[in-house]
Amino acid sequence: MFDLNYMPLIGILVVVVGFALKFNPLLVVTAAGLATGIAVDMDFIALIETFGEKFMNSRQLASFLLILPVIAILERYGLQQRAKTWIANIKGATTTRILSMYFVVRECSAALGLLSLAGQAQTVRPLLAPMALGAAANTHGDLPKPIKDLISAHAAACDNIAVFFGEDIFIAFGAVLLMDAFLKENGIAGIEPLHIGLWAIPTAIAALIVHLVRLARLEARILNMIAEHKSKNVLNAEEAIS
């Protein structure tokens, strides 16, 4: 029998409860860090030092801030409006088709290692989301906020899912090298990064199929939501008259 040490798990509890009660995530995460450190008897100053060290060493995560001035100035001169107009001129452009095409291109290019070709800040916000919204507005007219949010969230999801399930096919990607190093460290011989990359392909194809099917059904869902919204408006109008 071994004694299970629950103390290091206290931070997870803080995170789950904190997020569930909708406290500010920065506060929740910091509290979880403090609670974990104190629970395992870390010296307080050493704990603060760990905070500082990890925060300093992960500064590259803030690099998306450098993209924002470019996006901001383009939006100031009508980038989103232009994206919508441009899509309106393409016959047969629908939300589903735009998102599906992006998904396929993004997953394939990620499989070739071209991860930095797109991203949430550089492509989804300025281009993909406005185009998907533009296509929907083109067929349905002005969109209410919940439908806009649904389409935008789908645009963001497309980028994430496509890149995640494409990238592990590329054998020089960090995850593949990490798996390879792990196997070698643990004395398992005869596995090459190429094998790992090949075994990523079935799931990558499954991701493509599952998500394209979901995107195909998005169009009908948008239609339903709009019908619902309109009938609600008609009801409201009738009430206003009577």
Next chain:
Amino acid sequence: MSAPVNDNTVNNTAIISIENIYLLIGFVVMFLVVKTLQDKQHPKKYTTALFWFLFGNVFLFGDLSVNLIGESLTYQWVGFSVIAIALLAGFGKVSMGSYHQPSEEQLESDAKRIGNKLFLPAVLIPVVTVICTLLLSNVNIAEVYLFDQKHVTLASLTLACGVALIVAWRFTSGSPFQALSESRRLVDSIGWAAILPQMLAMLGGVFIVANTGTAIQDLVKLFISPDNRFMLVVLYCVGMALFTMIMGNAFAAFPVMTAGVALPFLIEGHGAAAAPLVAIGMYSGYCGTLMTPMAANFNIVPAALLDLKDKYQVIKVQFPTAIALLIINIFLMYGVIFND
């Protein structure tokens, strides 16, 4: 071509070095702090400015401070800054300000006047980044490289943003300074979410020091029945997904779950093939990444960027795909890893 290196030390002098990129981010953030202080209608002007000042400080003076007063003291003041940042955000002291927004008609007419050239700078960012990464990564003059050799993509991205800013200036007549001022609207709408990814990296660091991974490993082992192959596969895949949801990162979950479950019970116990096991195991972790607010840069920052009312909506949209793929992974793994 660069000359062969004679000695064993790798020279890391670079024009676009990671330190210089941090300095640049620091200057951008400090510029926004000044703009926030000049915003007369800002409801929480001083606390919002303080929030971004504390953040920008780490970028502007972090490396300098390490050189001057050493790592230990630097990490301490950064650590206390982080706590102050969390308190400011946690008690609602950070907010949007006021911004000069052109009317919809103005935007339409500008867009019409400039036309499709508006897309060019946006498209240039990824294209220039990829071209630089592929072609210019080794460019150097007397061992002074153009790009930081350890951060080629990030350095290329920085250069690409600079190029895009200049091209945008040419087409829109909006100068880089105006671009910086305009970016305050975006940065403020992202707000605290911009800092969450780094906070999570910090929490992950504390978890490592506290051996949280080992505790989870012990917890998972309580559920193991070593002879039931299917349940072992389920435990490994679901374990990868759950652990990833907790840590926000499949890379952190992978060594712990693979060493704890896959290696002793599946590979050694049942002779499972290692390559499909780890490949599908990692992808099960990615399913977890799609479902957790802890992977903030993928799930929360985009919700803020896209101005979604519900900050968890991206996760909600990803949820069905993630669950479907997790189930597919379990059956796929069970179907292919055993040879007998």
